[in-house]
Amino acid sequence: MFEQRLRPRRMRISPAMRDMVRETTLSTKDFVYPIFVVPGTNVREEIPSMPGCYHLSVENAVELAREIAALGIPSVEVFGLPEYKDEEGSSAWDMTSPVQRAIGAIKKAVPELIIVGDVCLCQYTSHGHCGHLCDHYVDNDATLALLQKVATSQAEAGADIVAPSDMMDGRVRAIREALDDKGFINTSIMSYAVKYASGYYGPFRDAADSTPSFGDRRQYQMDPANRHEALKETMLDIEEGADIIMVKPALAYLDIVREVRDAIHHPVACYNVSGEYAMVKAAAANGWIDEQRIVLETLTGMKRAGADIIITYHAIDAAKWLQG
Numbered sequence: 414m415f416e417q418r419l420r421p422r423r424m425r426i427s428p429a430m431r432d433m434v435r436e437t438t439l440s441t442k443d444f445v446y447p448i449f450v451v452p453g454t455n456v457r458e459e460i461p462s463m464p465g466c467y468h469l470s471v472e473n474a475v476e477l478a479r480e481i482a483a484l485g486i487p488s489v490e491v492f493g494l495p496e497y498k499d500e501e502g503s504s505a506w507d508m509t510s511p512v513q514r515a516i517g518a519i520k521k522a523v524p525e526l527i528i529v530g531d532v533c534l535c536q537y538t539s540h541g542h543c544g545h546l547c548d549h550y551v552d553n554d555a556t557l558a559l560l561q562k563v564a565t566s567q568a569e570a571g572a573d574i575v576a577p578s579d580m581m582d583g584r585v586r587a588i589r590e591a592l593d594d595k596g597f598i599n600t601s602i603m604s605y606a607v608k609y610a611s612g613y614y615g616p617f618r619d620a621a622d623s624t625p626s627f628g629d630r631r632q633y634q635m636d637p638a639n640r641h642e643a644l645k646e647t648m649l650d651i652e653e654g655a656d657i658i659m660v661k662p663a664l665a666y667l668d669i670v671r672e673v674r675d676a677i678h679h680p681v682a683c684y685n686v687s688g689e690y691a692m693v694k695a696a697a698a699n700g701w702i703d704e705q706r707i708v709l710e711t712l713t714g715m716k717r718a719g720a721d722i723i724i725t726y727h728a729i730d731a732a733k734w735l736q737g
């Protein structure tokens with residue numbers, strides 16, 4: 414009989430041995446939980462394509478923020494639906510809009526929670542594009558001044574981190590300058606540096622009412638086929654002053670997460686987006702997969718690929734599962 418001497422299975426022989434040699438540890442501390450705030454009071458409405466996620470009025474968002482902090486999740490990212498939309502998206506920097514009010518109220522109620530504000534215009538513009546429109550073209554440079562207003566309004570409301578998700582060129586520099594000018598030198602920028610034009614954003618656009626009324630976002634978001642460009646975008650955003658680099662979506666782009674992680678010395682975040690979440694929830698609801706196992710495996714994969722921070726709608730469930 415063949416004499417087998419090399420036996421990797423030895424390291425898998427028992428739970429204790431597997432624990433000892435495990436290379437990647439998923440932690441509740443890795444998570445950012447996205448929340449959707451809406452106008453009104455007493456609102457808590459489940460988002461149909463994102464079961465387990467809710468449209469919340471400000472006081473309910475604060476309630477949820479307390480639960481999130483109690484679970485040990487360090488951070489929330491605040492998205493909002495405004496009271497009004499216009500051509501410029503001016504409700505995005507209105508201090509009385511749900512996002513600004515929620516940021517302020519959460520900061521006051523749960524000061525230890527790190528609050529991330531999503532900086533974009535698509536939820537607030539009547540046309541649903543992420544910038545200033547000029548004849549059906551999103552005008553990059555005209556958009557920068559608007560993004561500066563959104564970012565500084567969120568910093569003023571109490572955001573610890575602003576996260577531009579628009580993919581305009583030069584927005585990190587523009588936002589850094591605007592924050593510094595207003596004295597917000599310690600407000601960080603988490604740049605959606607590598608954001609692909611993805612079909613996986615579908616459920617989010619339902620939830621945030623941010624589907625473009627014509628065309629698509631391919632003139633500003635990245636082509637899913639590109640990899641060198643991911644590093645170009647990353648390097649530019651670092652030069653411009655980004656503090657954290659994000660790759661989005663996560664699952665179909667884990668190779669990119671790894672490349673970015675290996676190329677830079679900044680924290681790397683990935684966004685486990687709405688379509689990724691919806692697929693898992695739908696399969697689980699049908700009894701086709703074991704949700705807990707699949708979610709923890711997926712999030713571990715993101716961590717193993719190099720993500721230091723994972724923005725995920727699974728954060729609350731995963732935190733509970735990790736705590737046993």
Ligand code: PBG
Pocket residue numbers: 531533535543578579613614615616617618623685686687688
């Ligand atoms: C807005 C924005 C999007 C997401 C986060 N911020 C959608 C888009 O670019 O259309 C997607 C998040 C998700 O799908 O979970 N710019």
Ligand code: ZN
Pocket residue numbers: 533534535536542543578579
């Ligand atoms: Zn947008």
